Amino acid sequence: MKIAFYGSSLLSAYWNGAATYYRGMLKALSARGYEITFYEPDAFDRQSHRDIDPPEWCRVMIYEASIEGLKKAAALAASADIVIKASGVGYEDDILLQSVLDSTHADALTIFWDVDAPATLSELQQTPDHPLRHALADIDLVLTYGGGDPVVRQYEALGAKSCRPIYNALDPDTHHPVPKQRRFKADMAFLGNRLPDREARVESFFLEPAAALPMHDFLLGGSGWEDKPMRANVRYIGHVPTSDHNAFNTSAKAVLNISRSSMATNGFSPATRVFEAAGAGACLITDYWEGIEQFLEPGKEVLVARDGQEVAEIMRGLTGEEAERIGQAALARVLRDHTYAERAAIVDDLLRSQIHALRGAA
Numbered sequence: 001m002k003i004a005f006y007g008s009s010l011l012s013a014y015w016n017g018a019a020t021y022y023r024g025m026l027k028a029l030s031a032r033g034y035e036i037t038f039y040e041p042d043a044f045d046r047q048s049h050r051d052i053d054p055p056e057w058c059r060v061m062i063y064e065a066s067i068e069g070l071k072k073a074a075a076l077a078a079s080a081d082i083v084i085k086a087s088g089v090g091y092e093d094d095i096l097l098q099s100v101l102d103s104t105h106a107d108a109l110t111i112f113w114d115v116d117a118p119a120t121l122s123e124l125q126q127t128p129d130h131p132l133r134h135a136l137a138d139i140d141l142v143l144t145y146g147g148g149d150p151v152v153r154q155y156e157a158l159g160a161k162s163c164r165p166i167y168n169a170l171d172p173d174t175h176h177p178v179p180k181q182r183r184f185k186a187d188m189a190f191l192g193n194r195l196p197d198r199e200a201r202v203e204s205f206f207l208e209p210a211a212a213l214p215m216h217d218f219l220l221g222g223s224g225w226e227d228k229p230m231r232a233n234v235r236y237i238g239h240v241p242t243s244d245h246n247a248f249n250t251s252a253k254a255v256l257n258i259s260r261s262s263m264a265t266n267g268f269s270p271a272t273r274v275f276e277a278a279g280a281g282a283c284l285i286t287d288y289w290e291g292i293e294q295f296l297e298p299g300k301e302v303l304v305a306r307d308g309q310e311v312a313e314i315m316r317g318l319t320g321e322e323a324e325r326i327g328q329a330a331l332a333r334v335l336r337d338h339t340y341a342e343r344a345a346i347v348d349d350l351l352r353s354q355i356h357a358l359r360g361a362a
Contacts, residue, residue, distance in 0.1 A: 001033075001081040001082060001351075002034075002035045002081050002082070003026075003034050003036045003081070004039065004079070005036060005037065005038045005113075006074070006085045006089060007040060007086035007113075008041075008088055008089050008090050009040045010038045010052075010058065011040070011047070011050045011051070011053070011054065011062075012046035012050045012051055013051045013242050014045065014223070015193060016044075017272065018145070019242070020242070021115060022038070023171070024168075024169060024170070024340035024343075025343060025347070026057070027055070027057050027058070027171065027340065028339075028341050028343065028344030030057035031057070031344070032344055032348045036058045037059045037061060038059070038061070039063060040061075040062055040063070040089075041062070041065040041069070041070070041089065042063065042069075043090055047062065049239075051243065052242070061073065061076070067092065070091065070095060070096055074099035077108075078103050080104070080108060081109065081355070082355070083100055083109070084112075085110075085113070086112075086115055087112070087113070087114045087116055087117075087120050088116055097112070097135055098131065101135060101138055107358065107359055109141065109351065109358055110138065110141070111141045111143055112132070112135075112141075113143045114145065116145065116262075117144040117145065117266075118147060118262035118263055118265065118266040119197070119260075119262045121154045121155070121158075124158055125154075133159070136155075136158060136161075137159055137161075140354060141161065141163075141164070141354055142160045142163040142164070143166050143347075144164070145166070145168065146167050146263070146270060147165050147267075148266075148269075149268075150266055150267070150268065152164070152165065162354075166347055167270060168270055168272045169275055169334075169339050170275040170278065170279040170335070171279075171340050172279060175246060175275070175280055176279055176280060177280055177281040178246040180247070180251040181247040181251050183237075184247055184248045184252065185217070185219075186217045186218060186219035186235070186252040187218065187254070188216065188217075188254045188315055189219040189220075189248060189249075189256065190219070190222075190255070191221040191222055191240055191248060191273060192273070193222045193224055194223065194224030197261040198258060198261065200261070201259070201260075201287065202258055205256065205305065206218065206220070206256060206258065207231070208308035208309075209309075209311040209312040209315060210233055210234045211231050212309075212312040213312055213315055213316070214231070214232075214233055216315060218234045219235050219237065219248075220235070220236045220237070221236075221238070221240040223239045225238075226238070245280075249276060250281060252282070253283065253318065254323055255273075255284050255285070256285050256286075256311070257274050257277065257284060257285070257286040258286075259271060259289055264289045266289075267291045268289075270295050275334055277330075278296065278327075278333070278338075279335075280327075280331075281327040281328055281330070281331040282330070283303070283322075283326045285304075285311060285315075286303070286304055286305070287304075288304050295338060296333060296334075297329075297333070300329055301333050302326070303318075
């Protein structure tokens with residue numbers, strides 16, 4: 001079956017945190033026999049910051065970031081059996097969604113795949129005439145990057161026919177243990193772009209512990225932090241390409257995950273960084289969010305902190321041996337329960353049952 005997928009970017013993770021999720025899911029779906037074309041706009045300078053070349057498991061079509069370019073790309077949805085529009089494409093999302101729906105043939109399955117459901121739902125609730133609210137009646141299925149039952153209930157209350165969370169996971173071919181590198185050596189490392197609904201939490205969970213632990217070394221990676229005031233024991237290295245993520249995760253004693261505020265409030269939304277770090281065998285410290293125990297066991301496979309003070313307390317007592325033990329336990333867990341191959345099996349069953357129901361009712 002042919003899938004037409006309209007997303008932000010498959011080729012570049014530059015200001016595009018969904019890239020790892022897209023790559024893992026689509027690669028695994030391709031392995032199950034799907035023929036996939038990914039449509040991405042030439043926007044935000046991403047094409048000059050590619051992390052990967054076009055892969056053998058997915059055709060990539062880059063369209064001009066203009067209304068004309070968008071509509072030409074949307075018209076190609078007519079040849080697909082499954083048409084997917086992701087959230088946060090970044091160029092005229094509302095026009096793209098309607099254009100894709102207008103182009104899809106009658107017996108194709110239409111999907112809205114939300115990679116930031118808490119933020120999307122907040123926008124929908126504040127905007128009664130939002131185009132997506134009206135489009136939900138014409139969309140067969142909503143998939144989300146996470147969010148659990150709270151997100152499902154909210155989407156169904158807004159009129160979604162069906163909603164299913166498909167969580168982040170690990171591609172062990174991409175994220176795995178590698179030798180430590182001196183350039184990423186630190187007591188604690190955090191990787192994340194500077195975003196409005198994350199910055200205050202980075203101050204609390206990362207910068208405040210750094211201030212409280214002047215004898216510890218802290219490493220910060222990600223775009224946008226250049227002018228952020230930091231203590232002398234914090235080393236900022238800017239954007240870290242995906243090819244360096246494994247070394248970044250393995251070289252520090254502990255790696256910190258900090259959720260965006262909307263995802264932390266909603267819960268059940270493990271970031272891609274959680275599985276990347278665990279897949280590299282890193283000792284992961286995460287901010288608390290509801291549902292963490294569904295993915296990793298606190299105290300054994302992950303360390304959980306509710307604020308910066310708890311992060312500092314963890315770091316004061318964390319030995320190298322304990323960090324190694326937690327990292328290995330996390331690696332074993334994600335390889336067993338949280339790979340994209342496992343997620344793709346769920347999606348495959350869901351897509352086939354939805355298409356069977358759709359065509360059987362036609």
